[in-house]
Amino acid sequence: MNMEGLWYKECSQGRRFIIKITPGENLTTRLLQFAHLADVRYAMIVSALGSVKNVKLRGIKTGAKLPITAPRVTIHEIEGPLELLGLQGNIVPGEDDLLDCHFHIMMSKSSGEVVGGHLYDAQVFATCEIVLTELSVEGVERHVSKMGGIPTLYIDEGGA
Template sequence: MQGLWYKQVEQGRRFILKISPGESLRQRLVEFAKEVRLDHAVVVSAVGSVQDLTFRGIKAGAKLPVTPPRMHVHELAGPLELLALTGNLLPDERGEIDCHLHVIASRSSGDVLGGHLFDAKVFATCEVVLSEIHAEGVERHLSRTGGIPTVFITDDEPAP
């Protein structure tokens, strides 16, 4: 199907993680994945609170490829409520776990912010649910078109 790539995947193990205050959210997810040999997973849910949140948004009117001048990086000291975390963990071209995560967080005023998560430190707690997927031939590669790492799916199965 032109303009769309897909691969059917099967569900595997499921995990609930509680990450302690002061820990790097991204680093803990990668370390956990390595420890339990989790190379393909999706974030089902995450709640808690964070501080030292760094995320990006793509500037209005930006064109492809996405490059640093076309992004706006936000750094917030917090603490903030972690309202949602979504994304996936996939191996990159070197076989290392790469987290592609998006975050939604709120200030005490109720203002909500979000974007592509670079990292955050856990403030009081962070509870994350991960679901493993069995997905041979699915990795993250740098996209020449988009300018950012994206899902790469090998085409080793005939089209239906």
């Protein structure tokens, strides 16, 4: 459905999974591998905790304008280890029907300072425990938005 400035499609929850990722594993790679293995095409992270290291994330620079391009973002690389306070996001089909993820991460340093942003990559330090729920929906994909400059959800008005 579509209203000016707002697109939406009803979905329902499917299977739920408790996932443990072990030390040294890549967080995003393992989640996408799991989704492929379990035949999960649409999903959202319900909760995540643990610890991470070697994190690469992005933040949008203050005063940036659209579209979001490389000069308008700051890439942060944090060695860690860090406490994983939160991970949220979704998995949907993207280009060529391959699964794509969009995750944001929030972590704390040993000083207690909290940092976060759009997650590119992270390695699990001690453990990562995730609850993931499958979504039952069709006609939702991720494509690069000309206006935003980044991959974003495309919601088809037709179908289920």
